[in-house]
Amino acid sequence: MTKEFRVMSSEIGAEAVPAHRYTATLANSIEQRWQEYWTSHGTFHAFNPVGELSGEGPVPADKLFVQDMFPYPSGAGLHVGHPLGFIGTDVFARFHRMTGRNVLHTMGFDAFGLPAEQYAVQTGQHPRQTTEANIANYLRQIRRLGLGHDERRRIATIDPDYYRWTQWIFLRIYNSWYDTDAGRARPISELESEYALGQRPTPDDRAWDELTTAERNELIDSQRLAYLSEAPVNWCPGLGTVLSNEEVTADGRSERGNFPVFRRNLRQWMMRITAYADRLVDDLDRLDWPEKVKAMQRNWIGRSHGARVRFGAPGGVVVEVFTTRPDTLFGNVGLALAPEHPLVDAIVADAWPADVDSGWTGGAPTPAQAVAAYRHAAAMKSELDRQEFKDKTGVFTGTYATNPVDGRKVPVFIADYVLMNYGTGAIGISPGEDQRDWDFASVFGLPVIHTVRLPADFDGEVYDGDGPHINSGFLDGLDIADAKKAITAWLEEHGHGEGTVQFKLRDWLFSRQRYWGEPFPIVYDADGTAMALPESMLPVELPEVHDYSPRTFDPEDADSEPSPPLSRATEWIEVELDLGDGLKTYRRDVNTMPNWAGSCWYQMRYVDPDNDKCLIDPVNEEYWLGPRPEIHGQDDTGGVDLYVGGVEHAVLHLLYSRFWQKVLFDLGHVSAEEPYRRLFNQGYVQAYAYIDERGFYVPAEQVEERDGRFFFDGKEVNREYGKMGKSLRNVVTPDEICQRYGADTFRFYEMSMGPMDVSRPWATKDVIGAQRFLQRLWRNLVDEETGGSRVTEDEPDDETLRAVHKAIAGVREDYAEMRYNTAGAKLIELNNYLTKKGEGVPRSVAEPLVLMLAPLCPHLAEELWSRLGHSGSLAHGPFPEADERYLVEDTTEYPIQVNGKVRSRVVVPAEAGRDEVRLAALAEERIAELLGDREPSKVIIVPGRMVNIVV
């Protein structure tokens, strides 16, 4: 690459360029030199209070922990969009480091994952080999950008020293239960002893001693926060693995590969995240996160308050429904059960009632046949069908249930718009206040009873707004909130139901039938009972296998049995251990953990990467991550000070991470209640792509623009806007920009494109502007011909000092607020001022200029700083401080508006009071002329801003 570049520069005639111009060649050599300096001097090492990474003295109390979202080291390498956030956090970290704070900033790799495994399946190359090569390439690319990472803290989830602790956390979760009375997780051993001591009743009130070992195990296991479940899962034969709900698209196919997904029962590890649902919602209020992300999490957790209501049916069967509107019970006209509801068989009538509506029977001679046919049809329907045909369908079960509030008999249906896995799998039909129920009722000819008075001008069907209740017995006249309270109390009093809270959030399916993930620290005895391995046996390392693929099947074969890759490592699976009962043979768990596991806790390991005694030393944890109520307020949760990444992780990663953090907090391993105190979503760098008349993408860099039209190879092409990607032929890499302009130019350009949180289009042609700025700045301080200094020891004049200090004040604030685009603009402004001035730059101006440049363009700043005669790095400051003296002006120019339009302006002494300003404004020649003899009805004076005269 270097060689190629030399050829290029000689081609354009390097001899014409002054020898000491800040060209890409010079920039690259400066950058390489300073990167080596930083590495050899450990410039970005952040010291811990204790342990291997501690320094000599005490650490500063003022610390900052900045973190980027864990990158996956893709084989494709980086394009210019990827480092946007990385550079942003680096600028932030560098700025704060220069102000004297102890700054922790590093980056590791979320390195387990499917691409390397798929590559292994295709080529037989071990995923570790692929992954490590990708990491090396990734590091080469990001190092070139001059990111000030503490390289001692690099971690990768695939390292056994790392996943040992991932497994350790799994065991802690496995060995815990959620004490709902205490509102926190506790060690499972405490549950066991409470049972043993009789402090806690067993489900059937038998004494603990009377339970068999199996019964005890079952009781305990059923309460663990990590548990095995036979629950239905998303089995994807085409991939040979089980998927989490999140990995299944809305139309019931795998997000990756687009294969059909089937629901079936399998024995899987689950994480009881639902135990934390309330805290996960409530604690959002304590976080400094974008409202958008909080909203997405609230939505995902989906907490709704309502009631369970029991309807009696013939044969003593009781159907329980969940509703958020128990106040509409008087308007209930029926029940609808999910087709899969277990009570359906029990309530189906033997025969249709004599007067049954023919539209209710599905044309079947008996209810049982109608139900069977409908269930079959519902099971055949894909999720896509359900989505596309929102027309309500269902069949009558032939049975009537009793509405508990007024004793009315209401028909019971099964309908596939009712979901088995939400609430109780059964709903009451209240068509007056719910659109879905109204739709169903109109298909089946059910009556509509409005229970809230309709507004006078209302002409719709369903009214879900507030108002006084009607047709509702003792609820009449009450508004919704009061009616809910009244009916809930009534239900509870009469034993017909109770108020409850329902969540959309489900437990987290934690098993994957994959090779390239963390093995579970679990073995099974001869009876198939799961046993946790002791911590001393961690890590459980991945065995070598010959074939990395899970056995896949015909994508449509719903009955196929999963066979994960690890199940073929027969020697590894069988293990002789002494788990307290003497040496026995056990079988290992052949599943691996999902990709989220390693990224759930990595911020902790950044803090204490080499600790082999514990997950994280509590002293280090408290220093870097602990709550700081004195700074962040009483409610402070602790956590990383700034976490930057894309909004695509708004729900899953951030929710799982929060969950693990809370478990570890409850168990006393960490002091922070939340992993990330402040979250910031950076925007994306997008790019234009061009399509020719055949519909093929053409190389974007060769497209020319003429008069708003686009041409490739002389032919017009169409432009579209979107992601950067190989297939769109519009990828620009940081490597090529660094080579053509230098890393500092790239950094400066990328930060000046716009605010951090806004997506913007990449425009290579604009990069030149950033380079010109740096060249001008360089030229102001360095003689391009001789390489000598142009810095003088003169005292700057007053005007220059004002320009400098105004810039300092503005740039400082912009950096602190992550407004790097305007910080850059202010530096350009100051530099343009100095350029215009022409003479050599006084040292007292050059130094703050260089220091202010440092967070954005660290290599160039270091180089100039050393040429200014300083030894060592400027990474730890000082960052210049503005002198108030130069910020205040002697005089203020006021624009004078007449009726809101600027008509003139007047200059008054800065300390002039309102009256003086007013007099000056009214006396101003043009204004006086304009006013004539009219008397202003009002004169508005905004101190320091403007004057507005109203006539």
Next chain:
RNA sequence: GGGGCCAUAGCCCAAUUGGCAGAGGCACACGGUUUAGGUCCGUGCCAGUGUCGGUUCGAGUCCGACUGGCCCUACCA
């Protein structure tokens, strides 16, 4: 269907948070430097803020409706 975000010059973006619409960059034009091109230096050009209405002495900024674009979510009772 529900929820959210955005819209300022040919392009990317600023605007002290209700107070003079322009800080900065790209592009463009002209001049200087140069044998020339490019670089470099200088000067200049360009919008009344998507549309309509409201509040206000004053609106890019606040409120309402609409248009266009992007994102999330989707029978969650």
